[in-house]
Amino acid sequence: MTDFSYRGGKLFAEDVPITEISSFIGTPFYCYSASILEDNYRRFASAFQGLNAEICYAVKANSNQAVISLFAGMGAGADVVSEGELRRSVAAGISGEKIVFSGVGKSATELAVALEYGCGQFNVESESELNLLSEVASDMGKTATIVFRVNPDVDADTHHKISTGRAGDKFGIQFERVAEAYDRARILDGIDPRGLAVHIGSQLTRLDPFRGAFEKIAGLVRELRAKGHVIERLDLGGGLGIVYRDEILPNLSDYADIVRNVFGQMGLKITFEPGRRLTGEAGILVTEVLHMKESGGRRFAIVDAAMNDLIRPTLYDAWHEIEPVVEPENGGPVSPLDIVGPVCETGDVFAVQRQMPETRVGDLFVLRSAGAYGAVMSSTYNSRQLVPEVMVKGDLYTVIRPRSDFDTLIGMDIVPDWIATE
Numbered sequence: 001m002t003d004f005s006y007r008g009g010k011l012f013a014e015d016v017p018i019t020e021i022s023s024f025i026g027t028p029f030y031c032y033s034a035s036i037l038e039d040n041y042r043r044f045a046s047a048f049q050g051l052n053a054e055i056c057y058a059v060k061a062n063s064n065q066a067v068i069s070l071f072a073g074m075g076a077g078a079d080v081v082s083e084g085e086l087r088r089s090v091a092a093g094i095s096g097e098k099i100v101f102s103g104v105g106k107s108a109t110e111l112a113v114a115l116e117y118g119c120g121q122f123n124v125e126s127e128s129e130l131n132l133l134s135e136v137a138s139d140m141g142k143t144a145t146i147v148f149r150v151n152p153d154v155d156a157d158t159h160h161k162i163s164t165g166r167a168g169d170k171f172g173i174q175f176e177r178v179a180e181a182y183d184r185a186r187i188l189d190g191i192d193p194r195g196l197a198v199h200i201g202s203q204l205t206r207l208d209p210f211r212g213a214f215e216k217i218a219g220l221v222r223e224l225r226a227k228g229h230v231i232e233r234l235d236l237g238g239g240l241g242i243v244y245r246d247e248i249l250p251n252l253s254d255y256a257d258i259v260r261n262v263f264g265q266m267g268l269k270i271t272f273e274p275g276r277r278l279t280g281e282a283g284i285l286v287t288e289v290l291h292m293k294e295s296g297g298r299r300f301a302i303v304d305a306a307m308n309d310l311i312r313p314t315l316y317d318a319w320h321e322i323e324p325v326v327e328p329e330n331g332g333p334v335s336p337l338d339i340v341g342p343v344c345e346t347g348d349v350f351a352v353q354r355q356m357p358e359t360r361v362g363d364l365f366v367l368r369s370a371g372a373y374g375a376v377m378s379s380t381y382n383s384r385q386l387v388p389e390v391m392v393k394g395d396l397y398t399v400i401r402p403r404s405d406f407d408t409l410i411g412m413d414i415v416p417d418w419i420a421t422e
């Protein structure tokens with residue numbers, strides 16, 4: 001299978017040497033492998049064969065339209081959480097009815113735009129949102145197909161900042177209140193309730209939390225059906241983890257078996273919203289060493305990428321594997337190195353005391369598993385440019401987002417004429 005791998009001592013993205021792209025576009029840049037994206041999608045889809053399942057790619061993981069279009073071409077819909085993601089998905093070729101609108105804080109405008117686009121499913125997260133959607137939809141003479149996102153009070157056993165299914169988290173409707181919300185939805189104008197949704201967190205590396213949540217949801221489906229409600233859809237969210245370091249991942253087929261065992265006989269259409277699993281390992285961030293220095297007994301490599309380009313290490317203490325683009329000698333000497341960015345924050349650190357081969361100014365590094373929640377979470381902090389994104393397919397590569405330019409960045413500010421400039 002194609003990969004990011006060394007050939008003849010140099011790292012390649014599929015059949016393209018990383019150095020060829022860096023000479024063309026400079027550093028830092030994100031690089032995605034189309035073949036890995038396709039492969040990930042194929043594996044995911046085939047695990048659920050036999051189930052009445054659809055995949056709505058969680059656009060938040062990587063919202064470049066090239067990535068969305070690639071999945072759209074393979075049959076995916078989209079899971080979106082904002083008007084921007086909705087518009088991007090439509091622009092990338094996904095029709096409204098294949099779009100699920102998730103998110104804990106949808107505004108009236110966002111709901112109206114989604115209705116205008118014919119959004120296939122609203123995942124409602126509160127009674128307040130239900131009332132607002134009813135108002136907006138009835139004013140427009142439309143009916144919104146909804147499911148309720150349930151908070152099952154299950155601990156996903158992942159980083160606490162990406163855990164979403166505990167009772168005290170802001171997401172979903174409290175388990176015990178769902179039946180009441182369903183009763184109400186049934187009589188509200190402009191609302192057509194069809195089922196339930198659940199998403200308990202991200203980067204899960206164990207299946208038990210999924211099983212726990214799914215069993216609770218299955219019980220709720222039975223309870224609601226017994227009350228005469230129509231439950232024909234289930235949205236099981238995303239959350240499957242990937243390898244960043246040495247995680248042992250459960251098999252997709254075991255995950256699918258849980259879904260089959262718990263819901264297989266219930267006659268439900270099941271939606272999955274994978275994000276990270278489809279894109280994470282398909283992307284890298286390439287960066288160049290700007291300076292080497294020693295301080296306080298530590299060695300630092302200061303690279304040209306920073307926390308504004310990839311915030312995961314700063315925000316979640318996340319580990320990303322870091323490899324030199326020139327293959328290190330097997331069994332060659334390594335020593336601890338702090339790999340840091342140029343941003344003026346102590347937390348702008350990619351790796352602490354990482355065992356790295358001898359490193360010099362001008363060397364290129366790649367940060368692995370950066371295809372999900374990388375470019376999408378970047379900012380222009382320190383007035384830095386947004387880094388470009390490149391997609392590789394075989395021996396072809398295309399810049400799918402250029403480096404942002406300074407004129408646009410600086411030109412967005414407006415200085416009031418009442419501020420004296422002299």
Ligand code: LLP
Nearest residue numbers: 058102199202203238239273274275276373
């Ligand atoms: N569906 C819903 C409702 C979600 O909130 C999420 C992710 C997904 C699906 C996709 O989950 P995935 O398959 O990617 O795990 N920025 C964090 C991750 C935040 C995830 C937010 N929700 C990170 O870099 O780890």
